[in-house]
Amino acid sequence: MARSLNRAQLIGNLGQDPEIRSTPSGASVCNISVATTDSYKDRNGEWQEQTEWHRVVLWNRLADTAGQYLRKGNKVFIEGKIKTRAWDDRDGNKRYTTEIWGDRMIMMGGGGQDSSPYGQVQPQQQNNYNQQPQQQQQGGNSDYLAPDAFNDENDDVPF
Numbered sequence: 049m050a051r052s053l054n055r056a057q058l059i060g061n062l063g064q065d066p067e068i069r070s071t072p073s074g075a076s077v078c079n080i081s082v083a084t085t086d087s088y089k090d091r092n093g094e095w096q097e098q099t100e101w102h103r104v105v106l107w108n109r110l111a112d113t114a115g116q117y118l119r120k121g122n123k124v125f126i127e128g129k130i131k132t133r134a135w136d137d138r139d140g141n142k143r144y145t146t147e148i149w150g151d152r153m154i155m156m157g158g159g160g161q162d163s164s165p166y167g168q169v170q171p172q173q174q175n176n177y178n179q180q181p182q183q184q185q186q187g188g189n190s191d192y193l194a195p196d197a198f199n200d201e202n203d204d205v206p207f
Contacts, residue, residue: 056148058102058126059156060084068115078111080104080118082126103147104128110153117155125154 063081070076082102090096104126106114118124128150137143 054129056130062122065120066115076111078106078114106150123156126150127152
């Protein structure tokens with residue numbers, strides 16, 4: 049069987065405040081819209097910008113964290129899988145949407161008034177292959193890592 053990889057990484061700004069809701073089973077779901085901008089020179093040598101909008105879906109504790117701390121304009125790093133969903137609209141037409149189902153988020157600060165105060169890291173590893181020891185000690189693979197978990201005062205690196 050051939051191996052494959054489905055990973056997306058984005059660094060961009062939120063286009064609107066997060067929309068958070070709960071599923072009937074009680075799971076939290078948060079939808080965010082992330083804008084990424086690419087700059088290039090056109091034929092006339094003028095700089096142009098092209099913005100892409102990405103739909104991002106976050107689940108459970110990561111959704112709760114995004115809903116609590118993120119606001120329109122905040123800069124965020126998102127990592128996750130690309131998923132395409134299909135459904136039938138009211139008229140019976142088949143509709144499709146492509147989303148990134150995020151499983152890791154880093155609030156990068158900047159952009160909005162309610163920026164993350166410490167550049168806090170908010171990872172949620174849904175797979176066991178990349179768990180950090182602090183997460184395991186805190187009792188799960190989706191727990192919040194406080195900024196002091198990255199305290200390097202006792203670091204023995206000489207530079």
